[in-house]
Amino acid sequence: MPARIALDHCPLCARDAASAETLYAGPPGGVGIRRCRGCGLVFATDFATAEELGADYGARAERDVEVSAAATAGGHDRPGIARKRARVALYDRLSHGRIGRPHPGSRALDIGCNTGLLLDVLAGYGYATAGIERSPAAAQAIxxxxxxxxxxxxxxxxxxxxxxxITLTHVLEHLRRPVAALQWIGRHLAPGGLLVVEVPNFADVARPLWGLKYRALELGDHLSFFERATLEEAIARAGLGLVELWSAPQASTLLFPSLLSGLDLGLAGLRRLRPRRAPATAHDLGARARGGGRIGRVVEPLLGALDRADPWLEERFGAGCPWGANLVAVVGAG
Ligand SMILES: [Zn+2]
Known part of the structure; x- marks a missing residue:
């Protein structure tokens, strides 16, 4: 059983966690989910210790480094760059073209930059790039x-x-003090600077189908589970100003987390039969897919095909659709 620490206060408003409403009790000794009766934030009952997460991230990052090094040696774009470009194009659209037209000398910071793929795209726009990354993946970004x-x-x-x-994508949900982190970012924005925050959406339409087994919850790893209202609340509490909040459904995020959740169940069965060969979790399988290789060659074109349905989905359900799988906020200083 991994070492865990109980979360005794709401990460957003610091209200006593014992007073929160239980949404999922969780298995005995496992992680459950609560909703704060003060600010409405959904948060985990427990989280994994830093040591445990460090070991896990380290193992993942080393694999990424290996694959990326092989890719750059061939002089090609790194695997996954096309989808990162599409993501930055979305951020640019939400910023009304400000992100895509940096003035000369503009600087970009990606917090939790991993191997630096997002920074590759921003460097292509003309930004001087920097990242924050504690895992060994930092070597690849350098x-x-x-x-x-x-x-x-x-x-x-x-x-x-x-x-x-400053970009903060799929990081805020891991932090014990998300408002303090947003305040830190506010202090590091240049006049007229922008922050992009991306987090998973707890109101994701597929999540209730799977309950606590939903892959995207990453229980023990994610502390906060934001929705539109609570992400807005976090931004306001940090004294920052919301420019746009986007949560349109996307074909890949509509299908893939459920596919991975189903695979997790299937792989658990497979591990009982062939303990050495089976990937530990669908997350590992996903990491292999993103890193390229045989699985990546199958998955990347599939994701690309799914992405082509996204304009239709956004037109049909709207940019402010409450149940899209991800929330993207473009934020300015106060
Ligand atoms: Zn709260």
Whole structure:
């Protein structure tokens, strides 16, 4: 059983967790989910210790480094770059074209940059790029030409520099003090600078089908489960100003988390039969797919085909659809 720490306060408003409403009790000794009666944030009852997460992230990142190094050696774009470009194009659209037209000398910071793929795209737009990454994947980001900074964004550290664009994608939900992190970002934005925050949406239409087995919940790893209202609340509490909040459904995020959740159940069965050969979880399978290789060659074109349905989905259900799988907020300083 992994070592866990109980979350005794709501990560957003600090109200006593014992007073929160139980949404899922969780198995004995496992992680459940509660909703704060004060601010409405949904949050985990427990989270894994940093040591345990560090070991897990380290193992994942080493695989990424191996694959990416092989890819750059061939002089080609790194695997996954096309979908990152599409993501940055979405951020640019939501910023009304501001992100895609940086003034000369603009700086971009990606917090939790992993191997630096998002920074590759931003460098292509003309930004001077920097990332924050604690895992061994940082070595790959450095090899790709990005600066790596070491700082605790939930603390009081000041980097002594300001950024025209800061991106925080799939990071906020892991943090014990999300408002403190957003305040840190506010202090590091240049005048007129923008922040892009992306998090999974707890109101995801597929989530109730799977309950606690839904892959995208990443129980023990994610502390907060944001919805439109609570992400807005976090941004307001940090003294920042919301520019756009997008949550349109997308074909890949409509299908893939459920597919992975189903695979998890199937792989658990497979492991009982062939313990050595089966991937540990669907997440590992997903990491192999993103890293390229045989699985990646199958999955990437499939994802690309699914992506082509997205404009139709956004037109049909709207950019403010409450049940899309991801929330993207474009945010300005106060
Ligand atoms: Zn709360």
């Amino acid at each position: 090899a790709a030409g990005h600066r790596i900074l070491r700082v605790d964004i939930e603390g009081a550290d000041d980097l002594g520099e300001r950024f025209d664009l």
